[in-house]
Amino acid sequence: MSTSSGSPESWISSFCSLLGHEYFAEVSEDFIEDDFNLTGLQSQVTMYKEALEMILDVEPEDDEDDEDEEEEDEEDISGDGRDGLAGRHERRHHSRIASDLSVIESSAEMLYGLIHQRYICSRAGIQQMSEKYELSHFGVCPRTNCNQTRTLPVGLSDTPGEDTVKLFCPSCLDVYVPPNSRFQTVDGAFFGRTFGALFLLTFPDYDLTKSGGEQLANLTRTDESLNINGMWARNIAPGLGKGRVYEPKIYGFRVSELARSGPRMQWLRKKPEDITVLDEARHFAEEDGDSDDDDENMNMSGRPVTRRRRAGNARVKRQGQNGSPMATEANGAESEL
Amino acid sequence: MAGMDDFVSDSDSDYTSYWRDWFISSRGNEYYCEIDEDYLTDRFNLTGLNTEVQYYQYALDLITDVFDLDCDDEMRETIEKSARHLYGLIHARYIVTTRGLAKMLEKYKKCDFGKCPRVMCHSHPLLPMGLSDVANQKAVKLYCARCEDIYNPKSTRHSAIDGAYFGTSFHNILFQVYPALVPPKTTERYVPRVYGFKVHAAAALVRWQNKERGEMRRRLRKMEVDSGFAKVDGEDDDEDEEEEDEEEEMMEDAMDHNPAAVVQYRGAGEVATLQ
Numbered sequence: 207m208s209t210s211s212g213s214p215e216s217w218i219s220s221f222c223s224l225l226g227h228e229y230f231a232e233v234s235e236d237f238i239e240d241d242f243n244l245t246g247l248q249s250q251v252t253m254y255k256e257a258l259e260m261i262l263d264v265e266p267e268d269d270e271d272d273e274d275e276e277e278e279d280e281e282d283i284s285g286d287g288r289d290g291l292a293g294r295h296e297r298r299h300h301s302r303i304a305s306d307l308s309v310i311e312s313s314a315e316m317l318y319g320l321i322h323q324r325y326i327c328s329r330a331g332i333q334q335m336s337e338k339y340e341l342s343h344f345g346v347c348p349r350t351n352c353n354q355t356r357t358l359p360v361g362l363s364d365t366p367g368e369d370t371v372k373l374f375c376p377s378c379l380d381v382y383v384p385p386n387s388r389f390q391t392v393d394g395a396f397f398g399r400t401f402g403a404l405f406l407l408t409f410p411d412y413d414l415t416k417s418g419g420e421q422l423a424n425l426t427r428t429d430e431s432l433n434i435n436g437m438w439a440r441n442i443a444p445g446l447g448k449g450r451v452y453e454p455k456i457y458g459f460r461v462s463e464l465a466r467s468g469p470r471m472q473w474l475r476k477k478p479e480d481i482t483v484l485d486e487a488r489h490f491a492e493e494d495g496d497s498d499d500d501d502e503n504m505n506m507s508g509r510p511v512t513r514r515r516r517a518g519n520a521r522v523k524r525q526g527q528n529g530s531p532m533a534t535e536a537n538g539a540e541s542e543l
Numbered sequence: 544m545a546g547m548d549d550f551v552s553d554s555d556s557d558y559t560s561y562w563r564d565w566f567i568s569s570r571g572n573e574y575y576c577e578i579d580e581d582y583l584t585d586r587f588n589l590t591g592l593n594t595e596v597q598y599y600q601y602a603l604d605l606i607t608d609v610f611d612l613d614c615d616d617e618m619r620e621t622i623e624k625s626a627r628h629l630y631g632l633i634h635a636r637y638i639v640t641t642r643g644l645a646k647m648l649e650k651y652k653k654c655d656f657g658k659c660p661r662v663m664c665h666s667h668p669l670l671p672m673g674l675s676d677v678a679n680q681k682a683v684k685l686y687c688a689r690c691e692d693i694y695n696p697k698s699t700r701h702s703a704i705d706g707a708y709f710g711t712s713f714h715n716i717l718f719q720v721y722p723a724l725v726p727p728k729t730t731e732r733y734v735p736r737v738y739g740f741k742v743h744a745a746a747a748l749v750r751w752q753n754k755e756r757g758e759m760r761r762r763l764r765k766m767e768v769d770s771g772f773a774k775v776d777g778e779d780d781d782e783d784e785e786e787e788d789e790e791e792e793m794m795e796d797a798m799d800h801n802p803a804a805v806v807q808y809r810g811a812g813e814v815a816t817l818q
């Protein structure tokens with residue numbers, strides 16, 4: 207693979223440097239080479255093996271015995287002064303017809319995206335994304351009251367082809383369409399539903415009130431640093447609450463809630479002034495009362511909190527009542543997106 | 544100036560407003576509508592602006608295409624700048640008149656001010672607004688009537704426009720004058736999840752906010768005011784918003800020490816458990 211002009215750019219880094227691919231991390235080869243991480247992807251991508259080889263810049267293996275011959279050809283080509291990507295493509299082209307190549311190319315992009323979704327939720331991947339986050343690679347929240355809080359790329363679905371990448375703002379806990387149309391061709395599933403929230407859980411110490419223009423720092427812990435529901439109080443939706451809710455006014459007078467055009471959405475940007483109100487764990491413990499036995503609601507022992515209903519079919523019953531077309535998924539996952 | 548009246552008099556329709564035409568069609572000025580000649584020539588509408596703008600009379604002459612001062616480029620540039628500022632100040636007043644509202648409404652319908660970036664607003668058109676009615680205080684922002692929140696313009700060529708050229712009231716007056724245009728409100732929202740689990744801190748806030756919304760809707764119902772929420776939410780939605788999210792949640796603490804434990808990929812839609 208040696209060429210006259212140093213080592214050619216890898217498929218991965220050239221993919222990540224394409225216009226519109228600024229949000230992608232460069233998945234490490236180690237991650238891709240560990241079969242465990244690719245479990246289940248074979249069936250999701252056509253020409254999987256070839257796509258994987260393309261991502262890893264591996265020469266396609268030929269079944270025939272003419273491998274030696276093949277290599278000689280390659281040397282001839284590089285000797286011609288071709289280098290980099292073009293040279294590599296040329297070599298691939300050599301053993302395949304052009305239509306195959308374009309199928310493999312798009313399969314490789316799909317496969318890379320699906321691997322990426324998993325990678326950015328791994329220790330190495332999320333670390334890499336945090337470096338991009340610190341450098342404001344993912345842009346800032348467009349909401350005025352969020353003061354340019356850095357956002358995170360997320361998908362609203364884990365299934366490719368359903369929706370494009372969105373930006374999650376940890377300051378208002380809402381999602382936005384990226385400002386530039388070049389991101390409107392990037393599949394949201396390549397980032398997935400988990401990454402955004404997992405990022406906040408993994409890096410709880412980032413000071414989320416810092417704007418994209420400022421150096422990102424860790425929260426300075428003071429005596430008042432409160433941990434509520436597992437998050438530092440100062441980091442629970444810092445863009446919401448008093449002073450951060452838009453108040454419609456006409457000539458200085460607040461528009462009444464009772465007006466037809468009066469405010470109806472302020473709840474969406476509200477937050478209790480006393481954030482400990484949200485500390486359901488404490489309230490629950492204090493109130494105690496007639497807790498049902500399988501309510502592990504506030505288990506602090508390092509397990510997911512399960513807020514189970516007493517009766518196993520309670521949810522089903524509710525669905526029957528309100529007939530909402532949205533509330534059909536098993537855990538209600540899609541009911542609020 | 545004496546001749547101005549004859550100049551515009553009755554030929555308004557085929558009169559070409561060169562300066563205003565040029566101004567509102569310049570790149571970066573897409574948010575402005577064209578102020579009527581009639582409005583500009585009624586001195587009553589401009590009350591008090593003469594002290595706000597340098598070379599007020601020349602600036603106004605420029606805007607109304609009767610500027611004929613022989614001056615050097617530097618002076619011309621100064622007057623030009625004053626004219627832009629004056630136009631903005633008049634604009635803030637004009638867009639809350641019947642004519643002005645109608646013109647801005649047309650632009651709103653054409654999405655001239657962009658679309659709400661919030662995913663759940665589904666590209667609802669925005670309206671320009673100011674956070675202050677005093678010039679040189681705050682840049683223009685964009686109001687979404689669907690989420691009732693304000694956003695920064697995407698483009699830097701808009702983010703430098705003075706918000707006072709639109710003012711704090713215009714967008715609210717528009718919906719008061721055209722109540723039928725108030726978009727239906729929805730409770731649709733984003734809920735952060737990790738492997739299908741809601742994030743506990745966020746979910747607790749959502750529950751609290753839902754309670755706030757429920758209280759508001761009860762208040763409105765008591766006063767027999769339409770809450771404006773889309774009917775898809777169900778008829779007696781107040782009841783089901785009480786406890787709509789009794790489901791698995793994940794505490795941040797759960798992952799505090801070893802996120803990697805949960806990070807093992809379990810497949811989309813499946814629920815992860817800590818080992």
Ligand SMILES: [Zn+2]
Binds near residue numbers: 355
């Ligand atoms: Zn935000």
Ligand SMILES: [Zn+2]
Binds near residue numbers: 667688689692
């Ligand atoms: Zn909106």
